[in-house]
Amino acid sequence: MLKWSIILLVVAIIAGVLGFGGIAAGAAEIAKILFYIFIVLFVLSLIFGRSRL
Structure with missing residues (x-):
């Protein structure tokens, strides 16, 4: 998605x-819209990725 933006x-x-x-x-x-979606998904993956450890 970042590539497309x-x-x-x-x-x-x-x-x-x-x-x-x-x-x-x-x-x-x-x-701009794709970039914001990418940032939100990135932050969510960081949050939920850390909670599994």
Whole structure:
């Protein structure tokens, strides 16, 4: 999931440089959402992974 958010971030940067503002905004928004989901899942896996020890 982190890989997808990095790919979408790169797409957003390239689209922004080339002047495609709508595409850049959409890709950046999707990348941001995926990044937050990744962070939440990472923290949950840390919490529940430690409780099994």
